[in-house]
Amino acid sequence: MAGANQTPAEYISHHLVNLTYGKLPAGYERVDAEGHSHVLEQATWTIAHGSQEAADMGFMAIHLDTMGWSIALGVLFCWSFARVAKNVTAGVPTGFQNFVEMIVGFIDDNVKSVFHHNNPWIAPLGLTIFVWVFLQNLMDLIPVDWIPWLAMQMGVDYMKVVPSTDVNATAGMAIGVFILILYYSIKQKGVGGFAAELAFQPLPKWAMPFNLFLELVGLVAKPISLALRLFGNLYAGEMVFILIAVLSNVGLWIVLSFGLHFVWAVFHVLIITLQAFIFAILTVVYLAMAYDHH
């Protein structure tokens, strides 16, 4: 466990705090580990000690662990796939090229079955989302304490290794998708056409306010559901892993904990793949809807 003398509640909440770098306002009172407190004379950019400071930083803060891991995984994706793309051959595919082609073919088939317009961005977008989100989710299968413990040895207090358990990460991607939905809706239908679509259906024109309300809720629900579905699933899964890990600290329960961990991990293999696929395919579906005239 990350800390030797923690209560289960402390342990759990410790696992749920991101490594946050942000701006504390002037006059903020910080309390260090020994209980001494001092007041900041001016606004300071620093790493938060504990969840309270992280929360007090407000919007002007960034989760170093989320960004570090997600960028590292994104780079891993780009690097490994680009290496295949560089040496790709139309002859007999071998080794990793097989694997990459399997994923690319899988995404390509799915995108073609959903998205019937000509847009060279959609399929690569789907591939990026699928693989990147999958890799982020995959971090959930690393036993919950390994990397935080390593980080602790290196003097880093907080380390959340699964980027998709951070709502900022999932919402960041979902907002990207939302921007694309708006862009392609307007590009395909024009501002007027898009507005008409929002205002003049499902009921006739006289019910415009009602229509507008209904359609806007529907529109905004797309990115929110994308972000929260992924976040919720992974956050809950991570929480279960943490709870199982808590068990292992309580005497005889350790055997049961191992068993449970294994069972949940096997089940989680399904969840992380499914959630990555759902995020990718719903993105494509939403963009197909942006193209279609209703």
Added chain:
Amino acid sequence: MNINLTLIAQLISFAIFVWFCRKYIWPPIVNAMAEREQQIANGLQAAERASADLEDAKAQIAAELEDAKQQAAQIIEQANKRGSQIVEDAKEQAVAEGQRLKEAAKSDIEQEVNRAKEQLRSQVATLALAGAEKVLQASIDESAHRGIVDKLASSL
């Protein structure tokens, strides 16, 4: 669950990764896969064509074999016909030759006979004359009575 700058940072890195994938990953891999698909399709098509060609060739071989057999039979038949023709011709020729030889021999014989007759006649005349001369002694003028005796000889 603090919403903060991470959101923006993640949005930006998302955009960069998508751009990278669109630019450097997706096109070469998909192109290679399409190319391979084409190659496989071509290969299958070629195999199909080859097997069709093989069928054609087999049929052609059978037809040519049949043709050759027919020709051979024809040639043999012709040869047979020609052979019997030759034999027939030879027979005819032999018969004709025999006939001719017979004719020639006949005429030879006839000639010989005639010649012998002629000789005999002339000798008879001479003999008769000699006999008559003996009988009549010098009373006969040879030049005056030669004609009579010759006439006698020719009537033999």
